Amino acid sequence: MEIYTDVGGRPGLDCGGFCQFCFYKNVDFNRLKSLKIGCADCPPHQIGCEKCQALINRVENDFKPLPRVFMDLENKLMQNSWDALNRNLKVVIGAGADIFYYPHLKELVSVIKASYLPLHLGYTSGKAIKDESFTRELISLGLDELSFSVFSTDPELRRKWMRDRNPEEAVKSLKLFCENIEVNASVVVIPGVNDGKRLFQTGSDLEEWGVKTFVLRRFANFKNQGLILNDDRPILEGIKPHSYEEFQKLVRKVSDEFSFRVLAFPFYDPKKDFPFALLKKKNRRYLEELPSVKTEATVITSRLTAPFLKKFFELVDESDLVNVIGVDKEIADLITHEDLESIDLAEVRKDVVLPSGALVHDEQAQEIFSKDGVRRRIKRGPYVLTHPYYESVDFNTEELIEHELKSFKALIDKLNLPI
Template sequence: MAQLTVDIGGRPGLDCRGFCTYCYFKHAQEVPPFGCRYCLPFTKGCEYCTRSVQERYTGFKDLKEVAGDTLANLQLLSGDLTRITISGGGDPSCYPEFTDLIELLASLEAPLHIGYTSGKGFDDPAIADFLISSGLTEISFTVFAADPELRRRYMHDPTPETSLEIIKRLAGAIDVYAALVILPGINDGVVLTNTIRWLEDVGAKGVILMRFANTTVQGLILNNAPIIEQQRTQTVEEFADLVRQTKAITTMRISGTPLCDPDLGSPFAILEEPELQELLPRIHRRAAIITGTVAEPAIRAILTKKGDNTEVIPVQKEIADLITIEDLKALDLSLLPSTIVIPGRAFVHLAEAEEVLSADGKMRTVLRGPEMLTADGETSMGMDRDSVLALEMAGFSSLINLINQYGEE
């Protein structure tokens, strides 16, 4: 099974016909490399945490470059091509040579997938028929609301009726996942109910609700908070309630990020599976697990059942994957043992973390934990409960093995 990702480049907002009101990249500052899981041990900063994460592209790549990259990547693959995914920093619908790109990829005769589009660049409903006949099988489409005026106003979509017609045609033929960033007071309440009904009527497969973040604690790490002055935001729990209420009015798959997936009971579906928790190894060494405030209660609940040697310490950041060195600097070092595990995907360079967490003169070892302990709403959307549980079992087993291998005696 071979999958190909086709990166078309582009800059969020700038290659999207202007920024959506709520875009997380709005006001983004150029920040120094964060450090991450891909960095070399002695070098803070790699391609991923310097450019990719910050979507620092110069613009869309031209078609020749995309074709060249695609050909080169194809040669590295072995086995039958099972899926081609178009992705980039800019919006594929705004790619200047979009139809040529699709024709080129269609010639590879594998199912096509558009990882994300707002549709703001599509001005003719016939593009939907062209995409279907070119082998598009799945698309994630930002909807915001089924009310064209709200799309026009908040997404700056110049042709919102056309975009909605395209969603309708696509949803009647292929898998359409709708993404909705929820701005409380704007597209929740009755507007959300109407949008969900409309999506169900047109045949969308699922909806991902995304909580709007407006502060650094909520996850804006590009020095760009607030995105919208004075905009009300929801707590994580308020948002999870909204996701559950939305699920109650539809048969479509509904998931939310950062919480929750009501159909699967995730994140941390394992909390409801005591027999699976029994199968996890016991903890017999000591370490502190650093995480975000959303995951902390679940991780603590599971690890305390496996031994009383671990401390689960939340930083002032809701999402563990978005922890940066600044969050570690704020920790009270007197509480920390000599082995610390940070989230696998944290934007932190290990050498710097060790320096910061040993600043009181006590040398501490910092380890990177497993990449995932559970599936967030975006990941779980395409999964079933057994796969989520398998992922969680693998994540917790490797976390505990790490503690038992490197923790304090």
């Protein structure tokens, strides 16, 4: 079991400066407060609450004082005291920026490790590393696991694209970490920059050093890829990101080449062939355990998820009661009211199911879907449809299928639920 806390920090300021490819680089800070971001938890007649505004606060808030971080951890440890006493608990510390720039990092690690609990530090780019003494001290304090965004093991690529002032030291420290603790390395893959032979050289170096997991992250360049806080400019002019299918093919190739575990985001596990494993022919027998679809409805989802959901309802909805509409946004939980405005209401049935995490107030959705004079009912789907995967934990295939089965059952139950 894991407990998580966040030390805060501002992208671009508390991370050594924006990398050239950072998706926060074009955030339009002047219009953040005017964004009409709501969610399923917003109170009636109020667009915006603590939960959905956290998305905005995350790019504006400084690092948190150390006592505040300790207080949050103490509360969570008390809530999970039995697991803590039985050493069945891992502490994960993340940041809004780069964890290595947190000014109280060494004290934080020292206090947590005095409790003998395993400790995983979230994202770092390594740009804070000036020499190996910093790395050796964290290792000596007992750090167990680290997530490290490497981009490339070629120092010159890091210097140019990450704006790393000490790229040789960062790469040497990454090697040292890999040799002493568990490391989940990640790469934002940019076509023509760090893919191809350069990506496989990075993989080869990481394999030699003993990395635990290699995570490939598809570069997001445009607003429809989830950059909802940004202005309309691409992150990098002239760069066309891999398509989802191209990226999956690349991920499979990397996974076949190396012995370490490979994952991708948008989420894809090539070894276990997830997500949406229930739709594979070998697993379709599990679909017989699902309840029948009894209510006519339209399910709204993202462009990447729509093909999977359409296939799902082809398999379980014999009466063709449900249609699926995929908006242009690639990530369902980042759908906003602007995405809903683009939908042809002639295709929308009386019951509308939105993603649970869509950043739309229910009253916003109600207004948008009633513009043609038809009063439609707004429902929310389950929190996730496939497993909320973590790079530090390796779930077995049975656990993943069981989670998908529960999630799809929850979706059908939501569809059938009268309001």
